[in-house]
Amino acid sequence: MDPHPDTATGRSSGAPSTTSTGLLDRVKAREVEAWQRLVDLYAPLVYDWCRQYGLHAEDSADVGQEVFAAVATGVAEFRRDQPGHTFRGWLWTVTHSKIADHFRRLHGQVQAAGGTDAQQQLAQIADDPADSSTSPPSGGIGEVAQRVVQLVRPTVEERTWRAFWAITVDGRPAADVAQELGMSVPAVYKAKYRVIRQIRRELG
Secondary structure, X not given: OXXXXXXXXXXXXXXXXXXXXXXXXXXXXOOHHHHHHHHHHHHHHHHHHHHHOOOOHHHHHXXXXXXXXXXXXXXXXOOOOOOOOOHHHXXXXXXXXXXXXXXXXXXXXXXHXXXXXXXXXXXXXXXXXXXXXXXXXXXXXXXXXXXXXXXXXXXXXXXXXXXXHXXXXXXXXXXXXXXHHOOOHHHHHHXXXXXXXXXXXXXX
């Protein structure tokens, strides 16, 4: 899934710069690598949203293509200038619109087909989401965070990652981690926050 309109070569592969202003800013700058990372992170979430509204797997994939084509066109206008404005919320707004378009097309096909069987088939599908809540469905962000962690892991030095994981995920005391890894306690905390900052950048 790669509908980004700009095929120019993006930043060379490797760890994101420590001065990176975030994944979304890199996407807005039309960095191909950043765009592919955005799709890798959020395409499964969009697919899950489509499935929650009753779309079949093939239709969900098609709607997902439409969603990311719209995102590629409109992401430059996305702003987080007010409390509560999030990329996930904006992505849901785009997805919601494309799901509604799908059901409108489907409704037109059923009307053209006519007959009781066609009407019953439409009745078995979720109601037109154009009339539903514009808030993103609950859940999903945890899966996105997990994919971010998987993407960040190869870009972080081994000892830094082990310190982050031990103190953040395993919940071990910083002093124990420092002794095990041959680091100072401040260095352990520094490693933790370095990885957390990178994960937050990748989440935009």
